[in-house]
């Protein structure tokens with residue numbers, strides 16, 4: 001089995017990537033500090049515990065496994081925290097990625113798949129975003145991801161680092177077999193918080209901002225199922241292995257849902273009322289972020305299969321009933 005180094009494999013998206021990589025015949029080797037991840041989520045290959053900023057530890061892991069490629073999910077990714085503590089984001093995400101890239105290049109591992117984000121775009125007046133839309137991040141999280149994108153381009157020029165950059169829109173849902181799922185503490189993402197409110201695990205969901213220039217005043221996002229997202233990563237890995245070179249792909253569905261529309265969909269799926277409280281806008285949030293994904297469809301042959309809102313909520317709810325990794 002070909003080893004693939006999966007940084008952040010103990011986290012939400014990385015653990016789903018490990019499941020799909022193992023299913024496709026690869027050996028996913030997780031590299032994770034467990035700062036926001038869970039050792040219980042590492043089920044499909046070995047766990048190498050370590051921090052991205054620890055070059056000696058990375059060198060050991062590259063020497064031990066000789067991975068054919070890196071899938072780099074590890075990052076801090078909370079917008080609110082990034083607004084309050086930008087230094088943590090620049091240090092962990094940017095310095096950590098630089099250390100990882102240098103270790104990969106030194107080990108001769110030159111195929112690199114990177115998790116970027118629609119948060120690199122900032123506010124764009126509701127236009128459909130694509131790979132050529134100029135990036136103008138609103139917070140240190142988005143800025144750190146844009147900096148890493150730039151870093152990858154520089155190392156491609158200097159050292160032949162082939163990279164696929166995926167700019168994800170809002171990732172949701174869970175493994176339909178509920179072996180892994182989304183479990184953040186604290187949770188900041190809308191769909192798990194809606195499900196917590198439905199289950200009575202929190203008193204109410206706060207709607208962050210009701211005066212946005214959208215159809216119902218709440219912010220609009222493009223939600224993509226985590227299984228569809230990680231399948232695109234396997235296609236991205238094959239793209240690199242086939243020698244097709246460095247490329248950026250947006251991963252979304254092209255359909256935007258407002259916060260109130262997500263709440264209504266959760267009520268339809270669960271048959272329960274979501275208790276809500278209207279609150280102010282959350283600092284660092286954009287009005288609307290929706291992607292075309294035409295390139296991923298045309299060039300990678302990517303087709304989202306589970307990314308309807310109802311399916312994402314249903315899969316998230318199935319996982320949620322198991323109480324995450326805290327059970």
Ligand SMILES: NC(=O)c1ccc[n+]([C@@H]2O[C@H](COP(=O)([O-])OP(=O)(O)OC[C@H]3O[C@@H](n4cnc5c(N)ncnc54)[C@H](O)[C@@H]3O)[C@@H](O)[C@H]2O)c1
Nearest residue numbers: 008010011012013033034035036037051052074075077171
């Ligand atoms: N969840 C989303 O909607 C979304 C959207 C766009 C982009 N992303 C990106 O996808 C990636 C994965 O997101 P997620 O939701 O799975 O997050 P997560 O917090 O669940 O997983 C991140 C993992 O990285 C690990 N990690 C963080 N810093 C580390 C370090 N310095 N060294 C080693 N391990 C470290 C954490 O312990 C955790 O297991 C992130 O890069 C994030 O920015 C996520």
Ligand SMILES: O=c1ccn([C@@H]2O[C@H](COP(=O)(O)OP(=O)(O)O[C@H]3O[C@H](CO)[C@H](O)[C@H](O)[C@H]3O)[C@@H](O)[C@H]2O)c(=O)[nH]1
Nearest residue numbers: 077078117118119169188189190193206207208219259285
């Ligand atoms: O309790 C909540 C939580 C969220 N929201 C709203 O729901 C929408 C979605 O919020 P999420 O926190 O679920 O996700 P974000 O849109 O903030 O996603 C951002 O952070 C993610 C990582 O955490 C990704 O990187 C993503 O690309 C980036 O835009 C936003 O309008 C937010 O204001 C609420 O109204 N109430």
